Amino acid sequence: MDKKDLRNSLIATATRLFAERGLNGVSIRELSTAAGVSISMISYYFDGKEGLYSSVLSEQFSCFEYMKSIKERDTGPLDKIEEYIRWSIHRNREYPYLLRYYTSELTNPTRYFSVIVQPALETALQILIGIIREGIDKKLFREELNPEDTALAMAGMVNYYFLSTLATQKFVNHSPERDEELIRHYMDIFCKGL
Amino acid sequence: MDKKDLRNSLIATATRLFAERGLNGVSIRELSTAAGVSISMISYYFDGKEGLYSSVLSEQFSCFEYMKSIKERDTGPLDKIEEYIRWSIHRNREYPYLLRYYTSELTNPTRYFSVIVQPALETALQILIGIIREGIDKKLFREELNPEDTALAMAGMVNYYFLSTLATQKFVNHSPERDEELIRHYMDIFCKGL
DNA sequence: GTCTATATTGCGATAGAC
DNA sequence: GTCTATCGCAATATAGAC
Numbered sequence: 001m002d003k004k005d006l007r008n009s010l011i012a013t014a015t016r017l018f019a020e021r022g023l024n025g026v027s028i029r030e031l032s033t034a035a036g037v038s039i040s041m042i043s044y045y046f047d048g049k050e051g052l053y054s055s056v057l058s059e060q061f062s063c064f065e066y067m068k069s070i071k072e073r074d075t076g077p078l079d080k081i082e083e084y085i086r087w088s089i090h091r092n093r094e095y096p097y098l099l100r101y102y103t104s105e106l107t108n109p110t111r112y113f114s115v116i117v118q119p120a121l122e123t124a125l126q127i128l129i130g131i132i133r134e135g136i137d138k139k140l141f142r143e144e145l146n147p148e149d150t151a152l153a154m155a156g157m158v159n160y161y162f163l164s165t166l167a168t169q170k171f172v173n174h175s176p177e178r179d180e181e182l183i184r185h186y187m188d189i190f191c192k193g194l
Numbered sequence: 195m196d197k198k199d200l201r202n203s204l205i206a207t208a209t210r211l212f213a214e215r216g217l218n219g220v221s222i223r224e225l226s227t228a229a230g231v232s233i234s235m236i237s238y239y240f241d242g243k244e245g246l247y248s249s250v251l252s253e254q255f256s257c258f259e260y261m262k263s264i265k266e267r268d269t270g271p272l273d274k275i276e277e278y279i280r281w282s283i284h285r286n287r288e289y290p291y292l293l294r295y296y297t298s299e300l301t302n303p304t305r306y307f308s309v310i311v312q313p314a315l316e317t318a319l320q321i322l323i324g325i326i327r328e329g330i331d332k333k334l335f336r337e338e339l340n341p342e343d344t345a346l347a348m349a350g351m352v353n354y355y356f357l358s359t360l361a362t363q364k365f366v367n368h369s370p371e372r373d374e375e376l377i378r379h380y381m382d383i384f385c386k387g388l
Numbered sequence: 389g390t391c392t393a394t395a396t397t398g399c400g401a402t403a404g405a406c
Numbered sequence: 407g408t409c410t411a412t413c414g415c416a417a418t419a420t421a422g423a424c
Contacts, residue, residue, distance in 0.1 A: 108213075108219070153351040192387040194384060236401090243400065
C-alpha cells in the first residue's frame with residue numbers, strides 16, 4: 001500500500017465510522033484496524049484523531065460548492081428551485097453519510113463547525129433565499145412570502161425526507177427509483193400547496 | 195438532598211450534557227460532579243450510564259403522546275394541521291434538547307431507538323398522514339397529493355426551522371415572539387404554495 | 389513511511405465504609 | 407441511601423526499531 005492508498009484508506013474508513021457512531025463513538029484503535037493500517041499513521045498523516053475528523057468533514061462538505069453553479073444558471077427561479085431539489089437529493093444519494101455530519105454538527109457542533117460547516121450551509125441557504133426573492137421580484141411568486149422562511153421550508157422538506165428514513169422506511173418507499181417522482185411531487189406541493 | 199432530588203438532579207444534568215455532547219461525549223464522572231452527587235449513584239438509580247441515557251430519552255419523547263389528542267379533535271384537517279405545526283413549535287420551545295436526541299437517534303441510533311424513538315416518531319407521522327388523507331377524501335386537498343410525502347414535507351419544514359438555527363441565526367430571526375407569525379406563514383406556504 | 393511496544397491518562401463499574 | 411477508594415480496562419499519543 002503506497003502513501004496515497006494508506007491515507008485514502010484512513011479517510012474512507014473514518015468517513016463511515018465517524019458517521020455511524022460519531023467522533024467520540026469510535027476509537028483510533030478500531031479505526032486503524034478497520035483501515036488495515038497502524039494506529040500511529042493517524043497522528044503521522046492527520047496529527048491525531050481530531051485532524052482526521054476535520055479532513056473527513058472538509059471532504060464531505062466540499063460538494064456544497066455546486067450550489068454556486070445553480071445561482072449562475074441562465075434560467076428562471078422555478079427552474080433553479082427544481083435544480084436545488086434535484087441536487088439536494090443527488091447529494092444525499094452520492095454522500096450517504098453527509099446528512100449525519102450535517103445534523104450532528106448543527107446539534108453538537110465541534111470546533112470545526114464555524115470553519116467548515118457553517119460557511120457551506122450559509123452559502124447554500126443564502127443562494128436559495130436569493131432565488132425565492134428573485135421570483136417575488138419578478139412577480140412569479142406571491143409577494144406575501146418571506147424569502148428566508150420559505151427557503152428554510154424548502155430545504156427542510158428535502159433534508160427531512162432523508163433524515164427520517166430510519167423511522168419511516170416501513171411505510172414510505174425511500175428507494176432511488178422514486179427520486180424523480182419525488183422531485184415532481186415536491187415541486188407540486190411547493191408551487192400549488194394543498 | 196432527598197432521594198427524589200438526587201435522582202431528578204441526575205436526570206436534569208444528564209439531559210443537558212448528553213444533548214450537548216452525545217452519549218459518548220460525556221463521562222459519568224463529569225456528569226455526577228456537575229449534578230453534585232457521587233458517581234456511584236448513577237449505577238444505584240439507573241443501573242449505569244446507558245440506563246441513565248434511556249431514562250432521559252423516555253422523558254424527552256413522552257411529549258409525543260400529545261399527538262394522539264390532535265387526532266381525536268372534533269375539527270377539520272386544516273385545523274388539525276395548524277394544530278400540528280403549533281404543537282411542533284411549542285414542543286421544540288419547551289424541550290430545547292429534544293431535537294438533538296431526535297436527530298442523533300435517527301442518524302446514529304442507540305439500542306433504545308427501536309423501543310423509545312421509533313414508536314414515538316412513527317405514531318406522530320402516521321397521524322399526520324391520516325390527517326392529510328382525510329383532507330383528500332373530503333376533497334379539501336388536491337387528490338394528486340401523496341399523503342406520505344406530504345406529511346414528511348410538513349414535518350420537515352417545521353423541524354428544519356429549529357435544526358438549522360445554529361447556521362442561520364445571523365440572517366433568520368428565531369425568537370419565540372415570531373412563532374405565531376411563523377405558524378401563519380407555514381400554513382400559508384403549505385396551503386397556497388408559491 | 390510504517391510498524392510494535394509502551395507511557396500515561398481517563399473511563400465505567402463496584403466493594404465496602406458509614 | 408450515599409459516599410470514597412480502587413479495580414481493571416481501553417483510550418490517545420508517541421518513542422524507537424526497521
